[in-house]
Amino acid sequence: MAGREAGHLADLPAGTVARVRVPATSANLGPGFDTLGLALGMWDEVELSVGDGDRCSVEVEGEGAARVPRDERHLVLRAAHATFDRAGAPRVSLRLRCRNVIPHSRGLGSSAAAAVAGIVAARALLEPTHPLGEDAVLDLAAGFDGHADNVAACLYGGLVVSWGHEGAWHAAHLTPHPTLRPVALVAERSSSTEATRGLLPDRVPHADAAFTAARSALLVHALTSDPALLLAATEDRLHQPYRRPAYPETAAVVDALRGAGVPAVVSGAGPTVLALTLDGRLPDDLDTAGFTVRSLAVDTEGARVEIV
Known part of the structure; x- marks a missing residue:
């Protein structure tokens, strides 16, 4: 800065x-x-x-x-x-x-x-x-x-x-790995952070907390040193599952990308999807209706x- x-x-x-x-x-x-x-x-x-x-x-x-x-x-x-x-x-x-x-x-x-x-x-x-x-x-x-x-x-x-x-x-x-090529699928409709945060429970199972803590630590390593681990590292049980009712279209795109082996997450509180690719490419058959695809540095x- x-x-x-x-x-x-x-x-x-x-x-x-x-x-x-x-x-x-x-x-x-x-x-x-x-x-x-x-x-x-x-x-x-x-x-x-x-x-x-x-x-x-x-x-x-x-x-x-x-x-x-x-x-x-x-x-x-x-x-x-x-x-x-x-x-x-x-x-x-x-x-x-x-x-x-x-x-x-x-x-x-x-x-x-x-x-x-x-x-x-x-x-x-x-x-x-x-x-x-x-x-x-x-x-x-x-x-x-x-x-x-x-x-x-x-x-x-x-x-x-x-x-x-x-x-x-x-x-x-931290410096991200130089091969990282994020792709944002920007949703046409907006979402309220306050509303989606309101869907989160006050408590989560200990097993889910431990799972997500491990993935969060792995994600730092994957983003900086070993992008091959990004699919496993972006798994989450802490907030995304609870927010799915707020944006089913977003959840469907995340599921489709991950099913095709692309590390994909909800960006922030959504409803945009972020794919953490290494080549800026998405599956040819991905249904992107309702989203604008933007390959970003x-x-x-x-x-x-x-x-x-």
Whole structure:
């Protein structure tokens, strides 16, 4: 994650712009529930600039343009304001321009990307007189998204393992195997993370917990060192079986892919399907009605920012 090198917030003229690019992400990856995240080669672009008045302004094009707020309720602006507050800096009027590519409410981390974009952009404007460390940035972003798997992958790129400890969030960054070629089957309909999380039981059998813990550990090894193990490593008994009623079409595609030997999982809370292939190919006879197939690279850079 890059930052600006010089400047003082009070000295920045109206129109100074922090330009940010943030990747889509897929969380869970099967057994790594609320822990594992992977950054994908699909990016939103955000420009946050210092205004010359008292009010913030918002321009949005692309995904979700007709549905997102056009005022200070916009998630990017809320995240930026939280960053100013966390740094102890006075708020200033801001102008926001968003070019959205990441589908909304599809399990590809659009909310995480918006929060990260606002925080990273505001941080760039604030440095160096009001610096924020990496831990504070991750903690802020996770606070908006509820957990750190998507936001950590968005911040750092590649594969991340995230965890909470004593009220703070942490993440370890890992490099995925170079042969990994993810394919996203983006569902035409949306899904609510809150609704699908509500389907999860408070308790699971000990055998299922042990099974999933073993697969989660194996998945880290498979994603970084031995992709031949991905089919076994992506098996899950912790959350995907309970969420099947929310998106039967998604479950059917996952089943069909796995039956053909393709490591496939529900991306995040769904309903998008993520196939962790090594060649970017899917079976020729796969029924993809209701889904848009997108072969994606793994994003290895994470959030990028520059002052212009």
